[in-house]
Every structure is written in C-alpha cells, then in structure tokens.
Amino acid sequence: MGDLVQAELRKTTTTTLWWALLIPTVLVALGGGLLSGLLGQSIVEVFSSSEAEQLSDALGVTPDQWKFSLLGIGRTINLATMFPLIFGAMAVAGEVGTRTITTTFLTAPSRVHAMAAKLMVYALWGAIYGLAIIGFVALGIVLTSNSGQMPDAGGWAMLALVCVLSSILMTMFGVGLGALIPNSAGVVVLLIMYFLVIENALQLGLRISGVPETAVGFLPNGSVDGLTGSVAVDLFLADAGVVPEEGVYWLRVVAGAGGAQAWWLSGLIFFAWVAAAFGGGWARMTQKDIT
Amino acid sequence: MHDGSGLIAVQNLTKQFGSVTAVQNLSFTVSPGSVTGFLGPNGAGKTTTLRMLLGLVKPTSGTATINGRPFHQLGQPGRVVGAVLEAQGFHPNRTARNHLRVYAAAIGVPDAQADQVLGLVGLGTAADRNVGGFSLGMKQRMAVATALLGDPQVLVLDEPANGLDPEGIAWLRNFLQSFARMGRTVLISSHLLAEVEQTVDQVVIVSRGQTMYYGPLDHLRQQQQRRVFVQPSDVGALATALREAGVQALEQLPDGRLAVSGVDAKQVADTALRAGVSIYGIQEEQADLEQIFFRLTSGQFAGHAPAPYQQQQGGWA
Numbered sequence A: 001m002g003d004l005v006q007a008e009l010r011k012t013t014t015t016t017l018w019w020a021l022l023i024p025t026v027l028v029a030l031g032g033g034l035l036s037g038l039l040g041q042s043i044v045e046v047f048s049s050s051e052a053e054q055l056s057d058a059l060g061v062t063p064d065q066w067k068f069s070l071l072g073i074g075r076t077i078n079l080a081t082m083f084p085l086i087f088g089a090m091a092v093a094g095e096v097g098t099r100t101i102t103t104t105f106l107t108a109p110s111r112v113h114a115m116a117a118k119l120m121v122y123a124l125w126g127a128i129y130g131l132a133i134i135g136f137v138a139l140g141i142v143l144t145s146n147s148g149q150m151p152d153a154g155g156w157a158m159l160a161l162v163c164v165l166s167s168i169l170m171t172m173f174g175v176g177l178g179a180l181i182p183n184s185a186g187v188v189v190l191l192i193m194y195f196l197v198i199e200n201a202l203q204l205g206l207r208i209s210g211v212p213e214t215a216v217g218f219l220p221n222g223s224v225d226g227l228t229g230s231v232a233v234d235l236f237l238a239d240a241g242v243v244p245e246e247g248v249y250w251l252r253v254v255a256g257a258g259g260a261q262a263w264w265l266s267g268l269i270f271f272a273w274v275a276a277a278f279g280g281g282w283a284r285m286t287q288k289d290i291t
Numbered sequence B: 001m002h003d004g005s006g007l008i009a010v011q012n013l014t015k016q017f018g019s020v021t022a023v024q025n026l027s028f029t030v031s032p033g034s035v036t037g038f039l040g041p042n043g044a045g046k047t048t049t050l051r052m053l054l055g056l057v058k059p060t061s062g063t064a065t066i067n068g069r070p071f072h073q074l075g076q077p078g079r080v081v082g083a084v085l086e087a088q089g090f091h092p093n094r095t096a097r098n099h100l101r102v103y104a105a106a107i108g109v110p111d112a113q114a115d116q117v118l119g120l121v122g123l124g125t126a127a128d129r130n131v132g133g134f135s136l137g138m139k140q141r142m143a144v145a146t147a148l149l150g151d152p153q154v155l156v157l158d159e160p161a162n163g164l165d166p167e168g169i170a171w172l173r174n175f176l177q178s179f180a181r182m183g184r185t186v187l188i189s190s191h192l193l194a195e196v197e198q199t200v201d202q203v204v205i206v207s208r209g210q211t212m213y214y215g216p217l218d219h220l221r222q223q224q225q226r227r228v229f230v231q232p233s234d235v236g237a238l239a240t241a242l243r244e245a246g247v248q249a250l251e252q253l254p255d256g257r258l259a260v261s262g263v264d265a266k267q268v269a270d271t272a273l274r275a276g277v278s279i280y281g282i283q284e285e286q287a288d289l290e291q292i293f294f295r296l297t298s299g300q301f302a303g304h305a306p307a308p309y310q311q312q313q314g315g316w317a
C-alpha cells in the first residue's frame, strides 16, 4: 500500500495542476480575507460614530464590538475550496482522460488498492489546500483590521480546523464525483455550476416555497458551508455582547450558514454526501471495463 | 499466490458488449520459452481478449489466467506481467522519467529501474522531455519501457509495432525473441501475419471472436498444399499422364496453364518428359502464409470492391 501511495503522490507532484490550482486558491483566500477585514472595519467605524452610538446605547446593543470580518471568513473558505474540489475531481477523471488509468490498474494489486491510495493522497492534498486557505484568509484580515476585529487564538484554531476539514471533504467529494463521471471537462463544469449556481437557485427556491429553513442545511453546499459558517457565527456571538434575536438569523445567512445545523453536524451531513459520491465512484471504477 | 509457471491459459472466454459478441468461447494456452502470435483481422476480438487477461475487462463467462491465477490474484501484477496496450496513455505534461518513476513506485522497484528501461528502449536522451511531445513511435517505446519496469516474467503486447520505424521493429523482434529464449512468455497480437511472421513460433488465429487455428507456425505452413503451375505443349496429354501417375488434383486455368496440387515441380516435369510433352514454363507456388491466414479469417467485415471511378459530368459538383 505504501508503494501505491508514493506512486499517487508522485503523480500529483510531477504535473503542474497542484500549483496551477493553488495560485487561484491563495488569491481568493487572500482577497476574501482583505475584503472581510475592510468591510468589517468600516462597519464598526460607522457604528462607532457618535450618533450611531447613541442609537445603539438606546437599543441596548453593542455593535462596535462586533467582529463582522468573521462572517466573511466562512464565505471565503467556501469559495476557495472550489479549487481543491476541482483538484480532487481530476484524480480519477484526469487519469481516465489521459488513459493512464490503464497502467495504474495494471500496476496495482487491485482497483480497490489503487482507489484507496488515491483517497489517502488526495486527503493530504485537501489538508494542504486547507492550510493555505486559512493562512491567506488570516493574512488578509491581519492586514486590514485591528486586533479588535479578530478572533482569539482559540478562535483561529477552531477556524483552521474547520477550514482544513472542509477542504479535505471537498477534495474527497471531487474524487468521488470524478470517478462517478470520469470526464474531466464534464465533471469540472458540473461541480462549478452546482456549487456556484444550481444549489444557490435551489436554496432560493426552497426558501420561497416555504420549506423549513433547515432543509437548506442538508444540501451538499448548504452543509459544507454550514461547517465553516456556523463556527464563524459562533465566534461572532461569543464576543458580540447583545445581539437582537432576528439579527442572528441574518448573521447566519451572511456567514453562509443559513439553515445549517451546528458546525459538527453540518460536517457529518456533508461527510455523508462525500461518502455517497465516493461510494458511487468507487463502485463505478471497480466495475468499469477499461477499453 | 501464483505458480510462477509463466503459463497463460484462456478457457472458454466470452465477452458480450451489449449485443456485440466481441469474443466467443475462446480457448488457448501460451507457454513460456516461445513467442506466440495472436492474430486476427480488425474487430476479431484480440484487444478484448488481452484486456480480459489483464483484468481490465470483465469476461461475460470463462476464465483467463496468468501463472494459474486471474490477474487480480497475482499480488504485485507489475512484477509478473508487463503489458503494451493500444489505449495505454501518458500524461502529456509529465516527463518520460517521471512517468516511469510513478509506476516504478507503484510496482515497488528502485527508481534506477526507470533510467534503465529508458536506455533499453533507446529513449535515454529524451528522459526529461514531456511525453506529450513524443512521436507515435517514441510513445510506443515508452509503453514498452513501462511494461518492462517490473522485470516481468510474462509480456503481453497489443499491436506493438504500430508507429515503430524499421529499426524499432527489428529491435523489438530481437528483444522479444531473446526475452522468450530466457524462458519467459511473450504473447503479441497483430492483424498482419507478415508483421510477426519472423518473430513468432506459435500462433493463435482468431476471427469473429472464435479460434480458427492454434499451434506452431510451421504446422500451418505445412498445411498449405504446394501447387505447381505448368505451361505444357499439350494440356490434355499432360493431364492424362498425371492422372495415370495418380495425381488427381488438376485444374485448367483460363490462361491455358495447368495447376497441379500435391506434387513438386520435378515430379510434374518428369511425368511430362515420359509423356513426350514439352514444357514452356513451370512455377512452384510458395507456401504463402498470408493466404492461409486470409482464408482462415476472411468473411468478417470483408469490404466490397470499390465501384469503378467515374468522371462526374460537370466537374466540381
């Protein structure tokens, strides 16, 4: 098994895809971090003006303590993990496209071994992308806001954890779907369309048709977004002092956790989606005639 | 584990792709120590059979084993069998050396093996070039190099001569023969008998998914009856003399010659001399393997002769 893992690792490091996707990942993460920091900072400045302060004092809320930049972090992670998702999708679909899958299967004790080795190597890559994402989001925020806008060390650790987790799961989801639909262009377009357009339309449709809000949290993007978004909202609320009841609803929507369950439950729900995609891809790849 | 015998055994192998029967009840064995040709016209089921042998295609029924085991029970298959297949690919942006290092790792052989096989197939100087830029023949050499990485006991090659230059073909021929002489097993497919005639000792000939012939190439040659074409001064007199001598297989050709089967030219000439018939010309037909092959396999997808070319009225229509 170690031999196959090394072979899979070499496959990923001997072509340019890993850094060709890491560059936009880093740019999105950094850009999202900068934007979150800037927006968070300026909202706080607005609330800190003397008139606003009088108003908030009257309402008994403390907006000048709110860490708005936290809300952008969840959104940024969700967007940036599109790249590890695509990286994962190319794992099997790319090999079917270049027909190296034939040699891969000819040199592995079984297809199950080959797929398991891919699973491990791509989980590692998912983690690497995840660390890059949280690192550059943090850099963006540090550059644009003062320490009052930032979570404490524990908060950062928690964000890093869910970011890496979300990146690994997204990569795995891609691997599974790429095996299920072994056509590079097809599966990449499908994934991008689904995560950026189709599910958002679906969520909107569900909300309009009056289906309970929680349904959204069970969809693939709704759940993976909830994994990071819920943590961002939790951290926000922990230091926010007083926040009006329905304000929390909008905070969740802004953070990308609208309708989502608690972060760990959202993670488990997305994990179920990953397992379904990977199981389907696995079954397809272990049965498929390679002709 | 496998028995290390180097034996390939295909038994009652059948593959159905939807309504297409690609391979039908095929059986043959391939022994170590010789090169076996796997021959058949386009669409005969050669590629499908080899892919079933290599565990890439699941048989509808029947079995295909190497060293007594189906492919997926070989343990580390890369060290037992090397394969050169038509549809085997390369990542266009990976260098030759890196490609081989990937699979050297998978098979569990040292990285040095990658450079060794590159040298062996004559691609040593192209090691750091991306395979995407390789010519067809260079890619074919890469495929051979990949097949040899694990120093396998059995080699399976599907039309490996495709795209190879004469030098490459000669190299491959010598390589396969010396490989077999080391007591290893070689199975090589082709749709052209002439292409492998000088390489192989045994042949399996398939057509429409079924075995048509299976045995040594020499037996096939001997199966072909010799024919003598003779131009006598008196066809009738020679025919009578030959019949009296016990030769029955006679055929008068439209050009006035007589075709005599089952005897050699000397016998025909001697009979003619005794009968007082002059001979203006005599020819012995060589055992033409290509013709035997054609007779064994013709039928499937036999193309129609093209209609005679006719000048179209009006030029560029």
Ligand SMILES: Nc1ncnc2c1ncn2[C@@H]1O[C@H](COP(=O)(O)OP(=O)(O)OP(=O)(O)O)[C@@H](O)[C@H]1O
Pocket: A291, B017, B020, B021, B022, B023, B040, B041, B042, B043, B044, B045, B046, B047, B048, B049, B190, B191
């Ligand atoms: N994946 C597939 N799906 C459907 N039919 C297939 C598939 N692969 C092969 N066939 C059919 O099976 C038959 C045998 O094909 P195969 O490729 O094994 O022939 P071959 O002997 O290798 O021919 P060639 O000399 O052209 O390489 C053909 O009729 C082909 O169309």
Ligand SMILES: [Mg+2]
Pocket: B046, B047, B048, B086, B158
């Ligand atoms: Mg073929």
